[in-house]
Amino acid sequence: MIKNTFWKNYWSDKTHGQHRSQTEDFLKNEAKEKLFHLDGGKSILDLGCGSADLLAYYARAYELCIGADWSESMINKAYERLKSFDVQDNVHLLQADDTQIWEHVKQKFGNEFKFDRITAGQVIQYLSEEQIDHFIHEAKSHLAPEGKICLFDVVDSRTYELWRAGLFNHERIHISTINGLLIGRLRTFKNKLTGKPLYDLGYIYSPAQFKGFAEKYDLIVSFVHSMYYEYRYHVTFQKKSK
Ligand SMILES: C[S@@+](CC[C@H](N)C(=O)[O-])C[C@H]1O[C@@H](n2cnc3c(N)ncnc32)[C@H](O)[C@@H]1O
Structure with missing residues (x-):
């Protein structure tokens, strides 16, 4: 799979998630919005967790969290922030990208481990269509039967x-x-x-592109606008019940 290194280089020295505001109040509200859509579960995988701006809040709601990011500077900040929230013990941080992550998960938890929630917030914009396709394919096979894949804050074409x-x-x-x-x-x-x-x-992507992935992988898809960004929306995939 050919990858553009532009965004990897861009994030290589960053130390926060570049939210519209980096105040703790804003991050807390963004996390609340996302936790509402995540809607429960005990385990969560957060691809592109960055400096744990939101993961620190997820960690208060989930027993087991995995945060993965390809940027060492972001992961280092994430360690600091999780410690300051005193939630470091239920989060495993991994320096990995959207394809490497699955091998890490296998090594840490074994082949059969399934997540209740798999998410990525403000990350889809750095993945090509081919990468998203691959990510959804892998996420589906690592998802518990009642699980959800929540792709937050896709930039709306x-x-x-x-x-x-x-x-x-x-x-x-x-x-x-x-x-x-x-x-x-x-x-x-x-x-x-x-x-x-x-x-x-x-x-930038349109919901139609995610409807295409849902058809391809036989998933149910739903969409909702972001509360905090006029030009972003959230995509949720669920498995069909048998
Ligand atoms: C805008 S920040 C959002 C961080 C976090 N999700 C949040 O909401 O605070 C995007 C993050 O995604 C990471 N990222 C982008 N593409 C990635 C990829 N293909 N694999 C792993 N991490 C990626 C970047 O390094 C960066 O930390």
Whole structure:
């Protein structure tokens, strides 16, 4: 599988998750929103856990947590934060990417271990369609029968460009939004010509693409808007009952 190293390099020296706000109040509210959608279970795997901005809260709600991130600087911060929350004992941190993670899980918990919840928050934007496909395939086979795969904060290809152009800053459509859209399109075109990621935030996806994965892997899929980001939505997959 060919991987773009751009985002791995980008995250290699970062030390927080770049949420809209990094105040503890904001992170707590984001975690509350996600815990509502995760809706229970005892074990959770969090791909791209970063500096544990949210995982620290998940760790208070789950008996067993695995956080995986490919960035050493983020994992180091995660250790510090989990310790400050006094939840380090029920979290296993792994430095691994979206494909390596499964081998780590196998080595730590054996072949048969299944998670109640598998999640990734603000991470899907760094995965190509091929990587997402592979991740969902593996996640399904590591999921308990009543389990859920929650992919949080996918950047919405239907609204991201409008948000970036400033649509949400005005009462109604404003001329500057139209200018912003044109400038944004030109920037995307330039990025394409120069081989850079098309969008500053990474890949953008529509719900239709996740419906396609649900059909391919015989899963039930549902969607809900993010409470805190106008241009993001959450995707949940569940297994069909037999
Ligand atoms: C925007 S941060 C979000 C961190 C965390 N999920 C949160 O909500 O606070 C994205 C994180 O995903 C990690 N990441 C991105 N792509 C990844 C991949 N393919 N495998 C593992 N980690 C990845 C980055 O290193 C970064 O720590």
